[in-house]
Amino acid sequence: MGADGIDFANRAAVESRVSDDGAATLSWGEVTGAGVELQQAADADFTAPVTRYRGTDPGTVLTGLAEGTHYFRLREAGSPEWSPPLAVRVAFVPRRRLFAMLAIGFVVAAATVGAIVAGHLRTRNRTGEEDALA
Secondary structure, three states: OOOOOOOOHHHHHHHHEEEEEOOOEEEEEOOOOEEEEEEOOOOOOOOEEEEEEEEEEEEEEEEEOOOEEEEEEEOOOOOOOOOOOOEEEEOOOOOHHHHHHHHHHHHHHHHHHHHHHHHHHHHHHHHHHHHHHO
């Protein structure tokens, strides 16, 4: 934890999970005073950090994260001490599996449309035969 006791409230849950949609929900609990600052970096040393949030909310949702590992740290506004880095891993569905699922979905959709059209044609033909007999 930083000198002021600021740390991520959901550290274990976030670090044990791999995001498959490029989103991460980070929380740090109730904030007092001037608020908190949240930074993101591509490495655990924070050689090129980017501030992602400043404010008094007890958490934030980050979206649009690219595939890979992202590091976050937190501190009370104005404090020189940062929390230990939090690692968030993002891994999207492999393309091969994605295309396989899309192909299966296409086959199911085509079969459904085919069944509907065939049923409609059979019903229409029966109705036409009944009209001809009458």
